[in-house]
Amino acid sequence: MAVDITEIKRLRELTGVGMTDAKKALEEAAGDFDKALEAMRKKGLTKAEKKGEREAREGVIEAYVHSDRIGVLVEVNCETDFLARSEGFREFAHDIALHVAAAAPEFVTVEDIPADVREAKKKELLESDALKSKPADMAEKIVEGQLKKYFSERVLVAQPFIKNPDQTIADYTKETIGKLGENIVIRRFSRMVLGEVA
Numbered sequence: 001m002a003v004d005i006t007e008i009k010r011l012r013e014l015t016g017v018g019m020t021d022a023k024k025a026l027e028e029a030a031g032d033f034d035k036a037l038e039a040m041r042k043k044g045l046t047k048a049e050k051k052g053e054r055e056a057r058e059g060v061i062e063a064y065v066h067s068d069r070i071g072v073l074v075e076v077n078c079e080t081d082f083l084a085r086s087e088g089f090r091e092f093a094h095d096i097a098l099h100v101a102a103a104a105p106e107f108v109t110v111e112d113i114p115a116d117v118r119e120a121k122k123k124e125l126l127e128s129d130a131l132k133s134k135p136a137d138m139a140e141k142i143v144e145g146q147l148k149k150y151f152s153e154r155v156l157v158a159q160p161f162i163k164n165p166d167q168t169i170a171d172y173t174k175e176t177i178g179k180l181g182e183n184i185v186i187r188r189f190s191r192m193v194l195g196e197v198a
Contacts, residue, residue, distance in 0.1 A: 064097035069194045075187040105156035
């Protein structure tokens with residue numbers, strides 16, 4: 001089956017593998033991009049994931065101010081000072097700051113959600129009128145799904161990227177790792193809104 005060259009390039013950029021491997025994966029997946037990407041992940045072919053194990057302590061703190069009303073500071077790390085000074089890395093850091101200003105996430109990753117915050121939300125959902133008539137085990141499953149959805153909207157890496165809603169921030173990060181060739185970590189952020197009291 002003939003595979004679209006743009007899809008091969010896209011898969012190559014996202015994973016960092018060669019053109020031949022990207023083409024082969026797409027052919028095996030009958031042209032289904034998501035299946036090809038998943039197959040490559042299972043085989044451990046994504047260089048971005050291998051690079052994700054390397055330590056990232058260099059980087060930048062990017063600042064973004066929107067209309068003098070919203071201010072954002074984001075720390076984005078990479079492996080080398082050389083990459084930290086590159087245009088591609090700085091563009092990525094700026095995009096993340098821009099996204100934080102627009103999407104107002106509360107946490108960087110799911111792991112950053114404090115246990116007490118998660119438990120309080122779980123308790124609130126379990127006590128809702130809609131779940132009172134449900135059996136306990138069913139209510140528990142429903143609440144787990146609701147928690148996942150609730151926090152995915154508040155976790156930076158799970159949010160759809162404002163410049164490309166078909167892609168999450170995690171996907172955009174992996175794509176950038178593939179392009180730039182180093183591990184990249186969004187370490188932390190701070191977002192301030194004029195007149196808002198914490």
